[in-house]
Amino acid sequence: MTNKTVFRVTVYHPKEGFCAILDTFDFVEKLWQLSSFLIQKGFKIIDATTSEKFLDVNLDPTPNYVKRIIVRACDKGRPEEHVKEIDGKRYNAIRVNTRIYIPDMGVAL
Numbered sequence: 565m566t567n568k569t570v571f572r573v574t575v576y577h578p579k580e581g582f583c584a585i586l587d588t589f590d591f592v593e594k595l596w597q598l599s600s601f602l603i604q605k606g607f608k609i610i611d612a613t614t615s616e617k618f619l620d621v622n623l624d625p626t627p628n629y630v631k632r633i634i635v636r637a638c639d640k641g642r643p644e645e646h647v648k649e650i651d652g653k654r655y656n657a658i659r660v661n662t663r664i665y666i667p668d669m670g671v672a673l
Contacts, residue, residue, distance in 0.1 A: 570615035570626045571595050572665070574658050575607040576642050583610070584638040585660045587626040591633060598633075610643050611658055613667045621648060621657065621664040637663035647673060 571592070576583045592598045599612050615626070623636055637660040648657035648666060654673040655666045 571598050572611075572613050572615070572618055572626075572636075572667075573598055573602060573609060574611040574643050574660065574667075575602055576610055577607050579606055582638060582640055583643045583660055585623075585636040585643075585658070585663060585665065587634045587636050588632065589626060589629065590631045611667045617668045617670060619650075619655075619666040619669045621666065623663050623665060637661045 570587050570589050573586050573595075574583065575586060586598075586602070588598060592601070595612055595614060599609050602609065626634060626636070639661040644659040646657055646659060647654050648664065649655075650666075655669065655671070656673065657664050657666050
């Protein structure tokens with residue numbers, strides 16, 4: 565695989581009661597494959613996006629050479645969804661613990 569895109573999935577595991585922001589580079593070819601893998605493990609998908617769309621608010625860039633799933637943030641309970649303002653535009657944002665990102669910079673409120 566020679567994928568140049570980072571895939572990001574925010575998940576919630578209802579049985580275990582925790583949520584996480586997960587990134588991967590070159591672990592799978594398509595975003596749906598990552599989502600499917602996580603669903604098989606009991607996770608609920610809250611958001612699934614690519615580095616072409618998301619904006620990290622306070623996360624360091626994902627290394628684009630790691631062929632595994634990287635846990636970027638985790639916390640008890642469900643992820644929080646709220647509004648973040650950047651350059652006078654309002655966007656939907658997702659927060660897990662203290663880490664925040666905007667899933668789609670192309671969609672302002």
